[in-house]
Amino acid sequence: MSSVSNGISRERIININDSLRISNLHKKELNFKFVIIGEFGVGKTSIIARYTEGQFSSTYKVTIGADFALKTLEWDEDTRVNLHLWDIAGHERFGSLTGVFYRHAVAAAIVFDLTRPETFSSIEKWLSDLRKKVHLPGGQNIPVVILANKGDITVQTVPPELEDFCKANKILAWFITSAKNNLHIDEAMIRLTNAAIQNHCNLQFPLITDDIVSLADEAPKNNTKRNTCC
Template sequence: MNENGEAKTGKGICLSRLITINDHLRLARLQKKEINFKIVVIGDVGVGKTSIIQRYTSAQFSSTHKATLGADFAVKTLEWDEVTRVNLHLWDVCGQARFGSLTSVFYRHTAAAVLVFDLTRPETYNNIVKWLKDLRQKVQLPGGLRIPIVLFANKGDISTETLPPQIDDFCKENDILYWFITSAKSNIQIDEAMIKLANAAMRNHENLQVPLLTDDVIKLSEETVDSQTQRNWKPCAFV
């Protein structure tokens, strides 16, 4: 007990002081500026999109998943700094062809994207071109700039022998920021990849005044973007 009759908790701080500090911290969390980014996760059926999102947002993995119908989403909250909280809305877009006509709806307000292929099924890498073309035709940032994209070579816990040797060149030619060997099952490089993607989305938001998820400003177009005039070259790297 101190001279005021207050119970102390450990050395140098009393219970009432601790409660006051906790109240301030709680108030600071409530007063943080919140920024929302929508990130679409796209690729063929069965490449592991749902497992990647589940691993990243809830630190869980399940070997049994039903195929996503249409789209689903989950949220990952990042305490970015002392005054900013970033909410990543990860959209799990169905890979079935019959939902292809709806991608322009699913892509709406997208600030960044993850392309996923399955290292155990090489044909899913070949289809990345289709997914990338569809995304680029339908989503642009203000001013016609491209959204940041990372590429996941998923199920790397099973095998990496089928890793395409041309993946570096593919990323550079298609303005993909980074590629990663990932595994939802073994939790390989997913957190690192998402932080890099979130950083890219934040830079766009700060430097280009990219609208937030709630703003209906992102341009959606069915016209093909001129890749020569719109290309914004950035280094592609395996991390």
């Protein structure tokens, strides 16, 4: 029996790889589109590059229109999630195209720049535009997180009203991020992914509500069943 230097036999390695391949054939794959939005120069492109490629550069070109990258997550034993991260240009001249770029999005991150506090004032504009142009089936708003980016340079400019803004506008969460130092980007994306999966399951298997039950008054209430996610 042949072996490799760490003591694991070649046959064992082949068996492990075959088991992984067979297991992957039976995994359920989910494809989610996330949009990353905010003013130009706040670091959207660098956040996406850090998350999908594990790289950072200080010399990214200005995004023209939109660009996207792919991140695959082995979510659990049965589920693989493919995240399509759309980098939406922050320049005003592309504003009329956001409806096209938002189409089929199931979650969003709105980014502002802690070194340019004025970019926080644009968050409300981006949120309003997003919520007018994209919804989940049934009209539900897509989940949103806010990223206070460039936290490697300063955190002194975090707006004191940020927490209240998030509560008032039903923002899922906010994070101080840094593409350079890879700070809290994974956590933010995991939070969005978890929300997207929950919405996916709820939309596929909606919970029985009182309104639905009332349409069939003759049905015994104790027979009402609650569906759970896959």
